[in-house]
Amino acid sequence: MFGKCVLLGLCLAGSSALAQQGDRVDLGRLQTGATVSFVRAGSGDWGIEIAGAAAPRILQPKPAKLEVFRTEEDIRQLAAGYKTVEKSDSGIDALAEISHDGSVVFRVQDRWGLNGAVVSVNRKVQVVGNASGGFYSSVVLTVDPAVGWSDVSYLAPCLLYGDPTYDGERSPGGTRNYAARRFVMREDNLSAPLFALSFKNGASVTVLDPAPRGDTTVEETRLSRPVITDARLQFGALGAWQADDGPIEFGFWLPGTTSGYAGGRGGAGGPRWIRRYHPIAQGVAHSYQVSFRFGQNESFRDVTRNAWRWAWNTLNPPVIYIDVEQMRRVLTDHLVAQAATIDGRTAMPFVINTMTDEKQWNYTMVAMGFVGKNIECAxxxxxxxxxxxxxxxxxxxxxxxxxxxxHIQALATVPLQGTGYDLATGKSWMGDRQEWVAPWLRNATEGMRVLMRAYRREKAQGREHPEWFNWVKTYVDWLILQQRPDGSFPRRWKPGSSEVEEPTGTTSYNPVPLLVMMSEETGDPKYKQAAIRAAEHVWANWGTRGVFIGGAIDNPNITDKEAGMLSMEAYLSLYDSTKEPKWLQRAQAAADFAESWIWIWNVPMPVDANDAQL
Known part of the structure; x- marks a missing residue:
């Protein structure tokens, strides 16, 4: 028995020795055809290389990377190759050591694996010794230097969809960060903790945290302190960047140090770093996992769908079942209880104080569509x-x-005085924020298409409401005269006027379902023809690139989920009416975009939060 153990030990030692022989150890071949290899440099240290398929060559000669913070003037970037690389049936175990200040050693233990199109690493960093300051570690890969920053389209669900033009100037996925060639994002700002690169030849790489934790503290969430070192911080960050004359780099790091631009919408503000670290202390827990998915023959729209669905399958979020009938009954009881009547007029107040009986300043503001939903509530x-x-x-x-x-009585004339009114007077809202109930394209057409559905449902039950239909048709007849030669509609008009207040045509998907219904009700094809022209306009300019913008009226021309959902509804209405497959395909593209905004991991409350104050 002892002899067998000795023989087994010799065999294992021999396999480890074989892993060290030569200058290359292959982890395996991806579904794309690329080979993942560990390559030994002249110094004897090992790095990683992924090459041999449509994607650009990707490598990292020094996979063990740290940032060590002592002061704002003393921030050190430390990196090392692996000292040992040992292959087993389950993958490759790689070890590296990084010394710091002569008193601390960071021992980096990485276990790499390959499954289909995915390369994964499970990292653990052991700190031996103690020192002031803090550190984070990262798993970062570099792209072939022949690929430039503008050669890549970047995806960060909820924050960036290729074109940063419509993401705001200072947002994490906005134009300033693009110009700086730096997208670095906390994972707790993302619906799925992933970041993807889409190359022009159809190749792609997606980085995912497959086991996110997201732990933070109350103080940290306020972002008031630029530097915090705390072992409780267990959220990471993802992104891509390119230094001057350097290659594009991308990956994941923990804790999630990020950079961005201070200042709110329209405000001043320069670049700002929010640095987060773990203490350099014996026994500190520092571990995480990172996965890289390699795709091929994918458009950017394909990457959006495939990356997010890969994340869904990996994270496997639980389905929480509820009693839908019970919830519907409870919520409609609550809804009707909020309805207010003043001088014979009835409406849903724009806002309700949920903490006290005090009425809000805009309690009597009434609005249809968007967030007011007066007709939708009815x-x-x-x-x-x-x-x-x-x-x-x-x-x-x-x-x-x-x-x-x-509502019809208060807004009886067309062009509309607004899309809402003052319940207290029955006339136009004259208080603060009059623009909230201005004649918006979305608010009017969203509310009216719901009214048309109610009209159809009532009519089918023998209940006639000609005043509903006439009000909507009067508006739609005016609306089609506002359509421009390119098929677009303005976003907003001045009250009671055909004079345009906001000319941008990004929201021209909004009237499409209403126009289709009007052709169905009247038999006049001109409304559907206008709908087709509007839908073609938004698809040709934005949808074909997987970009959907302008859903929120108070944040114009910004990429948002609402734009995807409203576009999907527009394209589906045309598919139902025409049966042309292209409209169904476009609806699917909008749905792929919209679903990527669904949060599929649990972001915890701060570990030291008082639940009573949440």
């Missing part, structure tokens, strides 16, 4: 009235009818 009450024939349901029905009648 529609829900009508639906519940159809379900429930008791006194409860009939009260909801009467409330819904009163809301619609009051």
């Amino acid at each position: 529609d829900q009450l009508l639906r519940e009235g159809d379900r429930d024939k008791t006194e409860r349901g009939q009260k909801m029905r009467q409330t819904g009818l009163a809301i619609i009648a009051s």
Whole structure:
């Protein structure tokens, strides 16, 4: 028995020795055809190389990388290659050591694996010794220097979709960071903790934290201190950057030090670093995982879909089941209880104080569409009235009818004076933030298409509401005259006027479903023709690139989920009407974009938060 153990030990030692022989050890071949190898440099240290397929050559001669902070004037970048690389059936174990100040050694232990199109590393850093300051470690790869910054389209779900033009000047995925050739983002700002690079030849690489934690502290979340060193910080950051005359670098690091631009929307502010570190202390826990997915033959829209769905499958978020019928009943009861009636007019207040009985300053502001949803609320009450024939349901029905009648009466003339009014007077809102209820394209067409659906549903049950239809048709007849030669519609008009207040046509998807319905109701094709021209405009200018912008009225021309959802609805309405496959394909592209905004990992509250104050 002892002899067998000795023989087994010799065999294992021999396999480790073989891993050190030669200058290359292959981890394996990716589905793309690229080979992942560990390559020994002349110094004897080992680095990693991924090459041999459509993607640019990717490498890192010094995979063990640290940033060590002592003071703002003393920040050190330390890096080393692996001293040993040992291959086993499960992958490759690699070890590196980095000395600091003669009193501290960072022992970096990486276990690399390969599965299909994904290369993964499980990292653990052991700190031997103690020193002042803090550190973070990173797993960073570099792209072939022949590839320039502008040769790549970058994806960070919720923050960046290729073109930064519509992401805001100072946002993490905005134009200033693009001009600085630096996108670095905390993972707790991302719906999925991933960052992707899409190359012009259809190749792509996506970085993912497959086991995110996200731990932080109350003080840290305020971002008031530029430097914090705390072992409790367990959130990382991802991104890509390119230094002067250097290659593009990308990867993951923990804790999540980031840089950006101070100042809010329209405000002044320069570049700012938010530095986060772990203490340089014996026994500090510092470990994480990073995965790299390699794609091929993918457009940028494909990368958005495939990267996010890979993250979904990897993170496997749980499905939380609820009693939908119970929730619908509870919420509609709550909704009808908020309806207010003043001098015979009924509406849903724009805002309700949930903490006290005090009425907010804009309690009597009423708005349709977007966040006001006055007509949409009425529609829900009508639906519940159809379900429930008791006194409860009939009260909801009467409330819904009163809301619609009051809204039409207050906004009876076209061009519209606004998309909302003052419940206290029945006239235009004259208080603060009048622009909230201005004649927005989205607010009007969103509310009116819901009203048209209610009109159809009521008519099918023998209930006629010609005043609903006439109000909508009067507006739509005016609206198609506002369509421009390129198919677009303005975003907003001046009250009671055809004079344009905001000319941008980015939201021209908004009226499409309403226009389609009007052709179906009247038999006149001119409305659908206008819808097709509008939909073609937004697709040709933005949708074909996987960019959907302008959904939120108060943040114009910004990439947002609402734009994707509204575009999807527009394209589906045209598919239902024309049966042309291209509209279904475009709806799928919009849906792929919109789903990438769904949060699929649990971002925890700060570890030291008082739950009673959350």
